[in-house]
Amino acid sequence: MKTKKLVSTIWCEGCSGCHMSFLDMDEKLVDLIKNGMAFSATPFTDLKIPPHGTDIGIIEGSVATDTQEEEVKMMRERCKIIIAMGDCAVFGGIPTMRNRYETTEIFSRAYKQAETNYNQHLPAGEDISKLLAKVKPVNEVIKVDYYIPGCPPTPEAIYEVLSKLIEGKTPELKGKLLSYE
Numbered sequence: 001m002k003t004k005k006l007v008s009t010i011w012c013e014g015c016s017g018c019h020m021s022f023l024d025m026d027e028k029l030v031d032l033i034k035n036g037m038a039f040s041a042t043p044f045t046d047l048k049i050p051p052h053g054t055d056i057g058i059i060e061g062s063v064a065t066d067t068q069e070e071e072v073k074m075m076r077e078r079c080k081i082i083i084a085m086g087d088c089a090v091f092g093g094i095p096t097m098r099n100r101y102e103t104t105e106i107f108s109r110a111y112k113q114a115e116t117n118y119n120q121h122l123p124a125g126e127d128i129s130k131l132l133a134k135v136k137p138v139n140e141v142i143k144v145d146y147y148i149p150g151c152p153p154t155p156e157a158i159y160e161v162l163s164k165l166i167e168g169k170t171p172e173l174k175g176k177l178l179s180y181e
């Protein structure tokens with residue numbers, strides 16, 4: 001019997017649009033599962049990534065907090081192959097717009113000055129993730145093996161990469177798979 005390729009996904013500083021595109025593979029997702037893919041953990045199944053045995057780890061979003069930094073490092077330790085999915089993970093994307101400002105300015109704007117959130121208390125406590133000084137693409141924190149750019153990447157591009165990896169082949173995105181609307 002063919003060994004299953006276990007896939008885990010997480011989303012960091014992203015909008016979940018890349019995971020929506022992942023789900024938009026629709027029946028192709030079923031094909032991937034029939035061809036040997038299985039999920040070990042995802043935001044839409046179970047967040048607990050097993051310590052060993054995950055073949056492919058997919059990361060949506062850039063790295064913006066200390067918690068996200070820990071999570072992507074854990075993905076690298078626990079997954080044989082890491083894929084950065086979407087422009088935020090690949091390049092930093094929209095969340096890097098905050099890199100022009102100090103974190104104190106960002107908190108002040110969000111919790112003190114915002115018209116809809118005027119003069120509120122700043123979030124505090126040991127359990128609250130801390131913003132990193134700068135938002136980073138995933139490859140500034142860990143080694144990335146494959147990149148699927150796009151905002152979000154098309155379901156076809158995600159399928160191309162996963163189907164090849166499940167067959168034990170090296171995926172290559174080109175032509176229409178690298179064109180965006």
Ligand code: SF4
Pocket residue numbers: 013014015016017018060061085086087088089093094150151152153
């Ligand atoms: S790449 Fe685009 S769709 Fe994906 S998380 Fe970033 S903003 Fe959202």
